[in-house]
Amino acid sequence: MTLLPSNLELRLDYRDYHRRFRSPLVTAHGEWQERDGVIVRLEAPDGRVGYGEAAPIAWFCPEIRTKPTTGAPLSEQMCLPAFGSTFRPLTINGVEDPDLHWALECALAQLNDPTLPGVRVPIAGLLPAGMAALAALPGQLASARRALKWKIGVLRCSEEIALADHIAQSLPRGVRLRLDANGGLTKADYAAWLTWCQERRDVIDYLEQPLPIGEEAAMFALAEGTGVPIALDESIARVDMVILLAKRFPTAVLIIKPSLLGSRSAYLRWRSANYQHRVVYSTSFETAIGLKAVWELAALDWPPLSPAGLDAASIMEDDGLCPMRIGWEICHTDWPQSVDEEVWKRL
Ligand SMILES: [Mg+2]
Incomplete structure:
Protein backbone atom coordinates (compact mmCIF):
# COMPACT_ATOMS: atom_id res chain seq x y z
CA MET A 1 0.00 0.00 0.00
CA ASP A 113 -6.25 1.14 1.16
CA PRO A 114 -9.07 -0.82 -0.50
CA THR A 115 -8.64 -3.80 1.87
CA LEU A 116 -11.81 -4.64 3.79
CA PRO A 117 -11.70 -5.91 7.40
CA GLY A 118 -12.13 -9.70 7.48
CA VAL A 119 -14.92 -9.79 10.05
CA ARG A 120 -18.63 -10.58 10.20
CA VAL A 121 -21.09 -7.90 11.31
CA PRO A 122 -24.45 -9.12 12.67
CA ILE A 123 -27.47 -7.35 11.16
CA ALA A 124 -30.69 -6.17 12.87
CA GLY A 125 -34.12 -6.34 11.23
CA LEU A 126 -36.54 -3.47 10.64
CA LEU A 127 -40.25 -3.87 11.31
CA PRO A 128 -42.61 -1.46 9.54
CA ALA A 129 -44.46 1.06 11.71
CA GLY A 130 -47.96 0.42 13.07
CA MET A 131 -50.06 -2.70 12.48
CA ALA A 132 -47.94 -3.73 9.47
CA ALA A 133 -45.30 -4.92 11.97
CA LEU A 134 -47.40 -7.95 12.84
CA ALA A 135 -47.50 -9.21 9.25
CA ALA A 136 -43.74 -8.63 8.83
CA LEU A 137 -42.79 -10.30 12.11
CA PRO A 138 -42.76 -14.00 11.03
CA GLY A 139 -40.44 -13.22 8.09
CA GLN A 140 -38.04 -11.29 10.31
CA LEU A 141 -38.02 -14.04 12.94
CA ALA A 142 -37.26 -16.62 10.26
CA SER A 143 -34.14 -14.62 9.25
CA ALA A 144 -32.31 -15.53 12.51
CA ARG A 145 -31.67 -11.87 13.32
CA ARG A 146 -31.02 -11.14 16.98
CA ALA A 147 -32.47 -7.62 17.17
CA LEU A 148 -35.56 -6.07 15.60
CA LYS A 149 -36.32 -2.37 15.38
CA TRP A 150 -39.86 -0.98 15.41
CA LYS A 151 -40.81 2.65 14.77
CA ILE A 152 -43.15 4.13 17.40
CA GLY A 153 -44.87 7.49 17.80
CA VAL A 154 -46.95 6.82 14.70
CA LEU A 155 -50.25 5.58 16.24
CA ARG A 156 -52.01 6.49 19.49
CA CYS A 157 -49.72 5.57 22.38
CA SER A 158 -52.11 3.09 24.02
CA GLU A 159 -52.69 1.33 20.67
CA GLU A 160 -48.96 1.09 20.05
CA ILE A 161 -48.23 -0.27 23.52
CA ALA A 162 -50.84 -3.00 22.94
CA LEU A 163 -49.09 -3.89 19.66
CA ALA A 164 -45.70 -3.81 21.41
CA ASP A 165 -47.09 -6.33 23.93
CA HIS A 166 -48.00 -8.60 21.06
CA ILE A 167 -44.60 -8.26 19.40
CA ALA A 168 -42.74 -8.79 22.68
CA GLN A 169 -44.69 -11.98 23.39
CA SER A 170 -43.83 -13.34 19.93
CA LEU A 171 -40.06 -12.92 20.27
CA PRO A 172 -37.96 -16.04 20.84
CA ARG A 173 -35.52 -15.93 23.73
CA GLY A 174 -32.43 -13.90 22.88
CA VAL A 175 -34.08 -11.65 20.28
CA ARG A 176 -34.17 -8.03 21.46
CA LEU A 177 -36.62 -5.30 20.54
CA ARG A 178 -35.48 -1.74 19.76
CA LEU A 179 -38.14 0.97 19.86
CA ASP A 180 -37.40 4.05 17.73
CA ALA A 181 -39.56 7.14 18.29
CA ASN A 182 -37.59 9.42 15.93
CA GLY A 183 -37.98 12.21 18.50
CA GLY A 184 -41.75 12.16 18.15
CA LEU A 185 -43.13 11.39 21.65
CA THR A 186 -44.79 13.79 24.08
CA LYS A 187 -43.37 13.68 27.60
CA ALA A 188 -46.53 11.88 28.79
CA ASP A 189 -46.23 9.22 26.08
CA TYR A 190 -42.53 8.88 26.82
CA ALA A 191 -43.36 8.22 30.50
CA ALA A 192 -45.89 5.55 29.45
CA TRP A 193 -43.31 3.86 27.20
CA LEU A 194 -40.70 3.96 29.98
CA THR A 195 -43.11 2.16 32.31
CA TRP A 196 -43.82 -0.47 29.66
CA CYS A 197 -40.12 -0.93 28.84
CA GLN A 198 -39.33 -1.32 32.53
CA GLU A 199 -41.82 -4.19 32.71
CA ARG A 200 -40.35 -5.79 29.58
CA ARG A 201 -36.65 -5.36 30.30
CA ASP A 202 -36.32 -9.02 29.30
CA VAL A 203 -36.87 -8.13 25.63
CA ILE A 204 -36.07 -4.40 25.36
CA ASP A 205 -32.68 -3.55 23.88
CA TYR A 206 -33.23 0.21 24.09
CA LEU A 207 -35.69 3.06 23.55
CA GLU A 208 -34.34 5.31 20.80
CA GLN A 209 -34.64 9.10 20.55
CA PRO A 210 -37.92 9.46 22.47
CA LEU A 211 -37.85 13.30 22.45
CA PRO A 212 -36.74 15.82 19.79
CA ILE A 213 -33.23 17.18 19.22
CA GLY A 214 -32.34 19.57 22.06
CA GLU A 215 -34.31 17.72 24.76
CA GLU A 216 -31.55 15.30 25.68
CA ALA A 217 -31.40 16.37 29.36
CA ALA A 218 -35.14 15.65 29.76
CA MET A 219 -34.75 12.26 28.02
CA PHE A 220 -32.16 11.08 30.55
CA ALA A 221 -33.78 12.77 33.57
CA LEU A 222 -37.10 10.97 32.92
CA ALA A 223 -35.37 7.61 32.36
CA GLU A 224 -33.20 7.86 35.48
CA GLY A 225 -33.67 4.92 37.81
CA THR A 226 -35.78 2.94 35.34
CA GLY A 227 -32.91 0.83 34.02
CA VAL A 228 -34.20 1.36 30.47
CA PRO A 229 -31.31 2.08 28.08
CA ILE A 230 -31.90 5.26 26.07
CA ALA A 231 -30.36 5.65 22.61
CA LEU A 232 -29.57 8.92 20.84
CA ASP A 233 -29.90 9.05 17.05
CA GLU A 234 -31.16 12.34 15.57
CA SER A 235 -29.39 14.23 18.41
CA ILE A 236 -25.93 12.99 17.37
CA ALA A 237 -25.94 13.03 13.57
CA ARG A 238 -22.65 14.94 13.21
CA VAL A 239 -19.39 13.85 14.81
CA ASP A 240 -19.11 17.00 16.96
CA MET A 241 -22.45 16.13 18.56
CA VAL A 242 -21.35 12.50 19.10
CA ILE A 243 -18.31 13.76 21.00
CA LEU A 244 -20.30 16.34 23.01
CA LEU A 245 -23.29 14.20 23.98
CA ALA A 246 -21.31 11.00 24.66
CA LYS A 247 -19.44 13.01 27.29
CA ARG A 248 -22.60 14.55 28.75
CA PHE A 249 -24.63 11.30 28.80
CA PRO A 250 -22.21 8.43 29.34
CA THR A 251 -25.00 5.84 29.62
CA ALA A 252 -26.48 6.73 26.21
CA VAL A 253 -26.48 4.13 23.46
CA LEU A 254 -25.08 6.01 20.45
CA ILE A 255 -26.71 5.31 17.09
CA ILE A 256 -24.00 6.10 14.57
CA LYS A 257 -25.13 6.80 11.02
CA PRO A 258 -21.70 7.06 9.41
CA SER A 259 -23.00 8.79 6.26
CA LEU A 260 -24.12 11.73 8.43
CA LEU A 261 -21.00 12.05 10.61
CA GLY A 262 -19.12 14.49 8.39
CA SER A 263 -15.53 13.58 9.21
CA ARG A 264 -14.62 9.88 9.08
CA SER A 265 -11.16 10.48 10.53
CA ALA A 266 -12.45 12.62 13.43
CA TYR A 267 -14.92 9.86 14.31
CA LEU A 268 -12.25 7.13 14.20
CA ARG A 269 -10.00 9.25 16.43
CA TRP A 270 -12.82 9.73 18.94
CA ARG A 271 -13.79 6.06 18.83
CA SER A 272 -10.31 4.75 19.46
CA ALA A 273 -10.14 6.83 22.65
CA ASN A 274 -13.75 6.11 23.69
CA TYR A 275 -14.22 2.43 22.95
CA GLN A 276 -16.24 1.89 26.15
CA HIS A 277 -19.34 3.67 24.79
CA ARG A 278 -22.01 1.39 23.37
CA VAL A 279 -22.50 2.26 19.73
CA VAL A 280 -24.86 0.80 17.13
CA TYR A 281 -24.14 1.43 13.45
CA SER A 282 -27.02 2.28 11.16
CA THR A 283 -27.75 2.88 7.49
CA SER A 284 -29.00 6.14 5.98
CA PHE A 285 -30.42 4.10 3.05
CA GLU A 286 -27.37 4.33 0.82
CA THR A 287 -26.55 2.53 -2.42
CA ALA A 288 -24.06 -0.37 -2.13
CA ILE A 289 -21.19 2.18 -2.32
CA GLY A 290 -22.29 4.07 0.80
CA LEU A 291 -23.48 0.94 2.57
CA LYS A 292 -20.09 -0.69 2.16
CA ALA A 293 -18.44 2.34 3.80
CA VAL A 294 -20.97 2.14 6.67
CA TRP A 295 -20.34 -1.60 7.05
CA GLU A 296 -16.59 -0.99 7.04
CA LEU A 297 -16.84 1.41 9.98
CA ALA A 298 -18.92 -1.16 11.90
CA ALA A 299 -16.41 -3.88 11.00
CA LEU A 300 -13.49 -1.72 12.17
CA ASP A 301 -15.28 -1.56 15.53
CA TRP A 302 -14.78 -5.28 16.00
CA PRO A 303 -15.85 -7.00 18.12
CA PRO A 304 -19.25 -5.34 17.49
CA LEU A 305 -21.48 -5.74 20.51
CA SER A 306 -24.75 -4.96 18.78
CA PRO A 307 -26.37 -6.07 15.52
CA ALA A 308 -26.07 -3.16 13.08
CA GLY A 309 -29.09 -1.55 11.37
CA LEU A 310 -27.80 -2.06 7.83
CA ASP A 311 -30.74 -3.63 6.03
CA ALA A 312 -31.18 -0.86 3.47
CA ALA A 313 -31.60 -3.19 0.50
CA SER A 314 -34.94 -4.72 1.46
CA ILE A 315 -36.81 -1.44 1.91
CA MET A 316 -35.69 0.33 -1.30
CA GLU A 317 -37.04 -0.42 -4.74
CA ASP A 318 -34.97 -2.97 -6.64
CA ASP A 319 -33.12 -0.45 -8.85
CA GLY A 320 -29.84 -2.35 -9.01
CA LEU A 321 -28.06 0.27 -6.87
CA CYS A 322 -27.76 -2.05 -3.88
CA PRO A 323 -27.52 -5.52 -5.44
CA MET A 324 -27.06 -7.36 -2.13
CA ARG A 325 -29.04 -9.99 -0.35
CA ILE A 326 -28.69 -8.97 3.26
CA GLY A 327 -29.15 -11.84 5.71
CA TRP A 328 -28.39 -12.00 9.42
CA GLU A 329 -24.75 -10.93 8.97
CA ILE A 330 -22.50 -9.28 6.37
CA CYS A 331 -18.85 -10.23 5.96
CA HIS A 332 -16.15 -8.89 3.65
CA THR A 333 -16.74 -11.61 1.06
CA ASP A 334 -20.31 -10.34 0.59
CA TRP A 335 -18.89 -7.29 -1.23
CA PRO A 336 -17.96 -8.24 -4.80
CA GLN A 337 -14.85 -6.36 -5.96
CA SER A 338 -16.74 -4.82 -8.84
CA VAL A 339 -19.74 -3.61 -6.80
CA ASP A 340 -18.73 0.08 -6.76
CA GLU A 341 -18.16 0.15 -10.51
CA GLU A 342 -21.45 -1.64 -11.18
CA VAL A 343 -23.37 0.95 -9.16
CA TRP A 344 -21.50 3.82 -10.86
CA LYS A 345 -22.33 2.50 -14.32
CA ARG A 346 -26.02 2.32 -13.47
CA LEU A 347 -26.27 5.99 -12.53
MG1 LIG B 1 -33.51 6.18 14.69
Whole structure:
Protein backbone atom coordinates (compact mmCIF):
# COMPACT_ATOMS: atom_id res chain seq x y z
CA MET A 1 0.00 0.00 0.00
CA THR A 2 1.35 3.42 -0.99
CA LEU A 3 -0.31 6.42 0.59
CA LEU A 4 -1.31 9.14 -1.83
CA PRO A 5 0.85 12.28 -1.76
CA SER A 6 -1.28 15.06 -0.27
CA ASN A 7 -0.96 17.29 -3.33
CA LEU A 8 -1.52 14.57 -5.95
CA GLU A 9 -3.97 15.66 -8.63
CA LEU A 10 -6.93 13.23 -8.70
CA ARG A 11 -9.67 13.23 -11.30
CA LEU A 12 -13.04 14.07 -9.70
CA ASP A 13 -16.37 12.88 -11.12
CA TYR A 14 -19.79 12.78 -9.49
CA ARG A 15 -23.32 11.66 -10.28
CA ASP A 16 -26.65 12.44 -8.61
CA TYR A 17 -29.16 9.68 -7.93
CA HIS A 18 -32.79 9.36 -6.83
CA ARG A 19 -34.09 6.18 -5.21
CA ARG A 20 -37.57 5.24 -4.10
CA PHE A 21 -38.60 3.30 -1.02
CA ARG A 22 -40.60 0.14 -1.77
CA SER A 23 -43.33 1.66 0.35
CA PRO A 24 -42.97 5.08 2.00
CA LEU A 25 -40.88 4.96 5.17
CA VAL A 26 -43.25 5.97 7.97
CA THR A 27 -41.74 7.70 10.99
CA ALA A 28 -42.90 10.27 13.54
CA HIS A 29 -41.80 12.88 10.91
CA GLY A 30 -44.30 11.61 8.36
CA GLU A 31 -43.75 9.67 5.15
CA TRP A 32 -40.49 9.55 3.19
CA GLN A 33 -40.86 8.31 -0.38
CA GLU A 34 -37.65 9.08 -2.25
CA ARG A 35 -34.06 9.69 -1.28
CA ASP A 36 -31.57 11.85 -3.20
CA GLY A 37 -27.86 11.32 -2.99
CA VAL A 38 -24.57 11.85 -4.81
CA ILE A 39 -21.81 9.39 -5.67
CA VAL A 40 -18.30 10.81 -5.99
CA ARG A 41 -15.46 9.10 -7.85
CA LEU A 42 -11.76 9.92 -7.50
CA GLU A 43 -9.20 8.47 -9.91
CA ALA A 44 -5.44 8.56 -9.33
CA PRO A 45 -2.97 8.95 -12.24
CA ASP A 46 -1.97 5.27 -11.80
CA GLY A 47 -5.58 4.16 -12.43
CA ARG A 48 -6.59 3.44 -8.82
CA VAL A 49 -10.20 4.49 -8.14
CA GLY A 50 -12.08 5.36 -4.93
CA TYR A 51 -15.81 5.93 -4.51
CA GLY A 52 -17.84 7.71 -1.82
CA GLU A 53 -21.47 8.56 -1.24
CA ALA A 54 -23.27 11.59 0.18
CA ALA A 55 -26.65 10.46 1.53
CA PRO A 56 -28.16 13.17 3.76
CA ILE A 57 -31.38 12.83 5.75
CA ALA A 58 -33.20 16.16 6.08
CA TRP A 59 -34.81 15.69 9.48
CA PHE A 60 -31.51 14.79 11.15
CA CYS A 61 -29.69 18.00 10.37
CA PRO A 62 -31.56 21.26 10.08
CA GLU A 63 -28.77 22.73 7.94
CA ILE A 64 -29.19 20.06 5.25
CA ARG A 65 -30.40 21.30 1.91
CA THR A 66 -33.25 19.31 0.49
CA LYS A 67 -34.17 19.28 -3.14
CA PRO A 68 -37.75 20.54 -2.79
CA THR A 69 -36.54 23.80 -1.23
CA THR A 70 -34.26 24.82 -4.10
CA GLY A 71 -35.11 22.53 -7.00
CA ALA A 72 -31.38 22.11 -7.75
CA PRO A 73 -29.67 18.69 -7.83
CA LEU A 74 -28.02 17.76 -4.56
CA SER A 75 -24.53 17.95 -6.13
CA GLU A 76 -25.15 21.64 -6.93
CA GLN A 77 -26.56 22.31 -3.48
CA MET A 78 -23.32 20.87 -2.10
CA CYS A 79 -21.34 23.15 -4.44
CA LEU A 80 -19.59 20.19 -6.08
CA PRO A 81 -19.26 21.94 -9.49
CA ALA A 82 -17.01 24.54 -7.81
CA PHE A 83 -14.30 21.87 -7.36
CA GLY A 84 -13.95 21.42 -11.12
CA SER A 85 -12.60 18.10 -12.40
CA THR A 86 -9.60 17.73 -10.08
CA PHE A 87 -9.24 17.18 -6.34
CA ARG A 88 -6.11 16.99 -4.20
CA PRO A 89 -6.12 14.94 -0.96
CA LEU A 90 -5.12 18.00 1.07
CA THR A 91 -8.25 19.81 -0.18
CA ILE A 92 -10.37 17.58 2.09
CA ASN A 93 -9.68 19.90 5.04
CA GLY A 94 -11.49 22.72 3.26
CA VAL A 95 -14.65 20.76 2.36
CA GLU A 96 -17.27 22.33 4.59
CA ASP A 97 -20.39 20.41 3.58
CA PRO A 98 -20.45 17.49 6.08
CA ASP A 99 -22.12 14.98 3.74
CA LEU A 100 -19.74 15.77 0.90
CA HIS A 101 -16.82 15.65 3.35
CA TRP A 102 -17.81 12.11 4.35
CA ALA A 103 -18.15 11.02 0.70
CA LEU A 104 -14.78 12.41 -0.38
CA GLU A 105 -13.01 11.09 2.70
CA CYS A 106 -14.41 7.58 1.98
CA ALA A 107 -13.17 7.81 -1.61
CA LEU A 108 -9.71 8.88 -0.41
CA ALA A 109 -9.64 6.08 2.21
CA GLN A 110 -10.49 3.55 -0.49
CA LEU A 111 -7.73 4.90 -2.74
CA ASN A 112 -5.22 4.65 0.10
CA ASP A 113 -6.25 1.14 1.16
CA PRO A 114 -9.07 -0.82 -0.50
CA THR A 115 -8.64 -3.80 1.87
CA LEU A 116 -11.81 -4.64 3.79
CA PRO A 117 -11.70 -5.91 7.40
CA GLY A 118 -12.13 -9.70 7.48
CA VAL A 119 -14.92 -9.79 10.05
CA ARG A 120 -18.63 -10.58 10.20
CA VAL A 121 -21.09 -7.90 11.31
CA PRO A 122 -24.45 -9.12 12.67
CA ILE A 123 -27.47 -7.35 11.16
CA ALA A 124 -30.69 -6.17 12.87
CA GLY A 125 -34.12 -6.34 11.23
CA LEU A 126 -36.54 -3.47 10.64
CA LEU A 127 -40.25 -3.87 11.31
CA PRO A 128 -42.61 -1.46 9.54
CA ALA A 129 -44.46 1.06 11.71
CA GLY A 130 -47.96 0.42 13.07
CA MET A 131 -50.06 -2.70 12.48
CA ALA A 132 -47.94 -3.73 9.47
CA ALA A 133 -45.30 -4.92 11.97
CA LEU A 134 -47.40 -7.95 12.84
CA ALA A 135 -47.50 -9.21 9.25
CA ALA A 136 -43.74 -8.63 8.83
CA LEU A 137 -42.79 -10.30 12.11
CA PRO A 138 -42.76 -14.00 11.03
CA GLY A 139 -40.44 -13.22 8.09
CA GLN A 140 -38.04 -11.29 10.31
CA LEU A 141 -38.02 -14.04 12.94
CA ALA A 142 -37.26 -16.62 10.26
CA SER A 143 -34.14 -14.62 9.25
CA ALA A 144 -32.31 -15.53 12.51
CA ARG A 145 -31.67 -11.87 13.32
CA ARG A 146 -31.02 -11.14 16.98
CA ALA A 147 -32.47 -7.62 17.17
CA LEU A 148 -35.56 -6.07 15.60
CA LYS A 149 -36.32 -2.37 15.38
CA TRP A 150 -39.86 -0.98 15.41
CA LYS A 151 -40.81 2.65 14.77
CA ILE A 152 -43.15 4.13 17.40
CA GLY A 153 -44.87 7.49 17.80
CA VAL A 154 -46.95 6.82 14.70
CA LEU A 155 -50.25 5.58 16.24
CA ARG A 156 -52.01 6.49 19.49
CA CYS A 157 -49.72 5.57 22.38
CA SER A 158 -52.11 3.09 24.02
CA GLU A 159 -52.69 1.33 20.67
CA GLU A 160 -48.96 1.09 20.05
CA ILE A 161 -48.23 -0.27 23.52
CA ALA A 162 -50.84 -3.00 22.94
CA LEU A 163 -49.09 -3.89 19.66
CA ALA A 164 -45.70 -3.81 21.41
CA ASP A 165 -47.09 -6.33 23.93
CA HIS A 166 -48.00 -8.60 21.06
CA ILE A 167 -44.60 -8.26 19.40
CA ALA A 168 -42.74 -8.79 22.68
CA GLN A 169 -44.69 -11.98 23.39
CA SER A 170 -43.83 -13.34 19.93
CA LEU A 171 -40.06 -12.92 20.27
CA PRO A 172 -37.96 -16.04 20.84
CA ARG A 173 -35.52 -15.93 23.73
CA GLY A 174 -32.43 -13.90 22.88
CA VAL A 175 -34.08 -11.65 20.28
CA ARG A 176 -34.17 -8.03 21.46
CA LEU A 177 -36.62 -5.30 20.54
CA ARG A 178 -35.48 -1.74 19.76
CA LEU A 179 -38.14 0.97 19.86
CA ASP A 180 -37.40 4.05 17.73
CA ALA A 181 -39.56 7.14 18.29
CA ASN A 182 -37.59 9.42 15.93
CA GLY A 183 -37.98 12.21 18.50
CA GLY A 184 -41.75 12.16 18.15
CA LEU A 185 -43.13 11.39 21.65
CA THR A 186 -44.79 13.79 24.08
CA LYS A 187 -43.37 13.68 27.60
CA ALA A 188 -46.53 11.88 28.79
CA ASP A 189 -46.23 9.22 26.08
CA TYR A 190 -42.53 8.88 26.82
CA ALA A 191 -43.36 8.22 30.50
CA ALA A 192 -45.89 5.55 29.45
CA TRP A 193 -43.31 3.86 27.20
CA LEU A 194 -40.70 3.96 29.98
CA THR A 195 -43.11 2.16 32.31
CA TRP A 196 -43.82 -0.47 29.66
CA CYS A 197 -40.12 -0.93 28.84
CA GLN A 198 -39.33 -1.32 32.53
CA GLU A 199 -41.82 -4.19 32.71
CA ARG A 200 -40.35 -5.79 29.58
CA ARG A 201 -36.65 -5.36 30.30
CA ASP A 202 -36.32 -9.02 29.30
CA VAL A 203 -36.87 -8.13 25.63
CA ILE A 204 -36.07 -4.40 25.36
CA ASP A 205 -32.68 -3.55 23.88
CA TYR A 206 -33.23 0.21 24.09
CA LEU A 207 -35.69 3.06 23.55
CA GLU A 208 -34.34 5.31 20.80
CA GLN A 209 -34.64 9.10 20.55
CA PRO A 210 -37.92 9.46 22.47
CA LEU A 211 -37.85 13.30 22.45
CA PRO A 212 -36.74 15.82 19.79
CA ILE A 213 -33.23 17.18 19.22
CA GLY A 214 -32.34 19.57 22.06
CA GLU A 215 -34.31 17.72 24.76
CA GLU A 216 -31.55 15.30 25.68
CA ALA A 217 -31.40 16.37 29.36
CA ALA A 218 -35.14 15.65 29.76
CA MET A 219 -34.75 12.26 28.02
CA PHE A 220 -32.16 11.08 30.55
CA ALA A 221 -33.78 12.77 33.57
CA LEU A 222 -37.10 10.97 32.92
CA ALA A 223 -35.37 7.61 32.36
CA GLU A 224 -33.20 7.86 35.48
CA GLY A 225 -33.67 4.92 37.81
CA THR A 226 -35.78 2.94 35.34
CA GLY A 227 -32.91 0.83 34.02
CA VAL A 228 -34.20 1.36 30.47
CA PRO A 229 -31.31 2.08 28.08
CA ILE A 230 -31.90 5.26 26.07
CA ALA A 231 -30.36 5.65 22.61
CA LEU A 232 -29.57 8.92 20.84
CA ASP A 233 -29.90 9.05 17.05
CA GLU A 234 -31.16 12.34 15.57
CA SER A 235 -29.39 14.23 18.41
CA ILE A 236 -25.93 12.99 17.37
CA ALA A 237 -25.94 13.03 13.57
CA ARG A 238 -22.65 14.94 13.21
CA VAL A 239 -19.39 13.85 14.81
CA ASP A 240 -19.11 17.00 16.96
CA MET A 241 -22.45 16.13 18.56
CA VAL A 242 -21.35 12.50 19.10
CA ILE A 243 -18.31 13.76 21.00
CA LEU A 244 -20.30 16.34 23.01
CA LEU A 245 -23.29 14.20 23.98
CA ALA A 246 -21.31 11.00 24.66
CA LYS A 247 -19.44 13.01 27.29
CA ARG A 248 -22.60 14.55 28.75
CA PHE A 249 -24.63 11.30 28.80
CA PRO A 250 -22.21 8.43 29.34
CA THR A 251 -25.00 5.84 29.62
CA ALA A 252 -26.48 6.73 26.21
CA VAL A 253 -26.48 4.13 23.46
CA LEU A 254 -25.08 6.01 20.45
CA ILE A 255 -26.71 5.31 17.09
CA ILE A 256 -24.00 6.10 14.57
CA LYS A 257 -25.13 6.80 11.02
CA PRO A 258 -21.70 7.06 9.41
CA SER A 259 -23.00 8.79 6.26
CA LEU A 260 -24.12 11.73 8.43
CA LEU A 261 -21.00 12.05 10.61
CA GLY A 262 -19.12 14.49 8.39
CA SER A 263 -15.53 13.58 9.21
CA ARG A 264 -14.62 9.88 9.08
CA SER A 265 -11.16 10.48 10.53
CA ALA A 266 -12.45 12.62 13.43
CA TYR A 267 -14.92 9.86 14.31
CA LEU A 268 -12.25 7.13 14.20
CA ARG A 269 -10.00 9.25 16.43
CA TRP A 270 -12.82 9.73 18.94
CA ARG A 271 -13.79 6.06 18.83
CA SER A 272 -10.31 4.75 19.46
CA ALA A 273 -10.14 6.83 22.65
CA ASN A 274 -13.75 6.11 23.69
CA TYR A 275 -14.22 2.43 22.95
CA GLN A 276 -16.24 1.89 26.15
CA HIS A 277 -19.34 3.67 24.79
CA ARG A 278 -22.01 1.39 23.37
CA VAL A 279 -22.50 2.26 19.73
CA VAL A 280 -24.86 0.80 17.13
CA TYR A 281 -24.14 1.43 13.45
CA SER A 282 -27.02 2.28 11.16
CA THR A 283 -27.75 2.88 7.49
CA SER A 284 -29.00 6.14 5.98
CA PHE A 285 -30.42 4.10 3.05
CA GLU A 286 -27.37 4.33 0.82
CA THR A 287 -26.55 2.53 -2.42
CA ALA A 288 -24.06 -0.37 -2.13
CA ILE A 289 -21.19 2.18 -2.32
CA GLY A 290 -22.29 4.07 0.80
CA LEU A 291 -23.48 0.94 2.57
CA LYS A 292 -20.09 -0.69 2.16
CA ALA A 293 -18.44 2.34 3.80
CA VAL A 294 -20.97 2.14 6.67
CA TRP A 295 -20.34 -1.60 7.05
CA GLU A 296 -16.59 -0.99 7.04
CA LEU A 297 -16.84 1.41 9.98
CA ALA A 298 -18.92 -1.16 11.90
CA ALA A 299 -16.41 -3.88 11.00
CA LEU A 300 -13.49 -1.72 12.17
CA ASP A 301 -15.28 -1.56 15.53
CA TRP A 302 -14.78 -5.28 16.00
CA PRO A 303 -15.85 -7.00 18.12
CA PRO A 304 -19.25 -5.34 17.49
CA LEU A 305 -21.48 -5.74 20.51
CA SER A 306 -24.75 -4.96 18.78
CA PRO A 307 -26.37 -6.07 15.52
CA ALA A 308 -26.07 -3.16 13.08
CA GLY A 309 -29.09 -1.55 11.37
CA LEU A 310 -27.80 -2.06 7.83
CA ASP A 311 -30.74 -3.63 6.03
CA ALA A 312 -31.18 -0.86 3.47
CA ALA A 313 -31.60 -3.19 0.50
CA SER A 314 -34.94 -4.72 1.46
CA ILE A 315 -36.81 -1.44 1.91
CA MET A 316 -35.69 0.33 -1.30
CA GLU A 317 -37.04 -0.42 -4.74
CA ASP A 318 -34.97 -2.97 -6.64
CA ASP A 319 -33.12 -0.45 -8.85
CA GLY A 320 -29.84 -2.35 -9.01
CA LEU A 321 -28.06 0.27 -6.87
CA CYS A 322 -27.76 -2.05 -3.88
CA PRO A 323 -27.52 -5.52 -5.44
CA MET A 324 -27.06 -7.36 -2.13
CA ARG A 325 -29.04 -9.99 -0.35
CA ILE A 326 -28.69 -8.97 3.26
CA GLY A 327 -29.15 -11.84 5.71
CA TRP A 328 -28.39 -12.00 9.42
CA GLU A 329 -24.75 -10.93 8.97
CA ILE A 330 -22.50 -9.28 6.37
CA CYS A 331 -18.85 -10.23 5.96
CA HIS A 332 -16.15 -8.89 3.65
CA THR A 333 -16.74 -11.61 1.06
CA ASP A 334 -20.31 -10.34 0.59
CA TRP A 335 -18.89 -7.29 -1.23
CA PRO A 336 -17.96 -8.24 -4.80
CA GLN A 337 -14.85 -6.36 -5.96
CA SER A 338 -16.74 -4.82 -8.84
CA VAL A 339 -19.74 -3.61 -6.80
CA ASP A 340 -18.73 0.08 -6.76
CA GLU A 341 -18.16 0.15 -10.51
CA GLU A 342 -21.45 -1.64 -11.18
CA VAL A 343 -23.37 0.95 -9.16
CA TRP A 344 -21.50 3.82 -10.86
CA LYS A 345 -22.33 2.50 -14.32
CA ARG A 346 -26.02 2.32 -13.47
CA LEU A 347 -26.27 5.99 -12.53
MG1 LIG B 1 -33.51 6.18 14.69
